[in-house]
Amino acid sequence: MSIKRIIPCLDVKDGRVVKGIKFKNNIDVDSPVKLAKLYNNSGADELVFYEITSAVYDRKPSVDVLKQVINEVSIPLTVGGGIYTIDDFTNALEIGADKVSINTGVIKNPGLITEAANKFGSKCVVFAVDVKKVDGKYHIFTKGGREDTGIDAIEWIKQGENNGAGELVINSMGTDGVKKGFDLPLLKAVSDVVTIPIVASGGAGKTDDFVTLFKELPEISAALAASVFHFNEVKIPELKQALKKNGILVSQ
Secondary structure, X not given: OOXXXXXXXXXXXXXXXXXXXXXXXXXXXXXXXXXXXXXXHOOOOOEEEEEOOHHHHOOOOOHHHHHHHHHHOOOOEEEEXXXXXXXXXXXXXXXXXXXXXXXXXXXXXXOHHHHHHHHHOHHHEEEEEEEEEEOOEEEEEEOOOOEEEEEEHHHHHHHHHHOOOOEEEEEEOOOOXXXXXXXXXXXXXXXXXXXXXXXXXXXXXOHHHHHHHHHHOOOOOEEEEOHHHHOOOOOHHHHHXXXXXXXXXXXX
């Protein structure tokens, strides 16, 4: 079993971290700079910074806030939101991101993954997808989960890997913010068809949810969560201890 990564996510709107349920009803949480420093010092393996309104209002990541976050962390940082062109990708890396997450931008520009992978290497390219089951099939949603594209999610994900993505983030809209556990059926369906690392997102409510994820689906590389960390319901050092006790490899 590979070493599993624990990744807090900062969903940023107007310079503040917010959190909702099933991509709706966001509430203000805290300063992204404050939370970034906390997670960096408490054992997080990586950090994600998402500008969540970008797909709806065509905004770019908040550069000033992002730079402040970068100054507080030594762990790898993934930046997403408003990445539609290779120039956007380049700008995020030049600011200091280690990886760049692309989602709606791939729908608008299907060649973006290949272009970015060829220029920067697949390891920098994170393909994030917002997925929801519709009439028994997994669909890709866009514009912050507001719009059903009708695209078959499994086929779209396979295409992303084939085009050069180095990592997948699978955002389950049905479990997001619900805190009843990760979407294991969706994650299993994805892991059956791809070979690149998969980050599970959406549904973490307690420590046991992380244990179950990695026990049931050892092929999953990392778990991403937000509110359970933001509201101190799960503390990263204690989470890692629990994972270790269950025979799951994690970093110190």
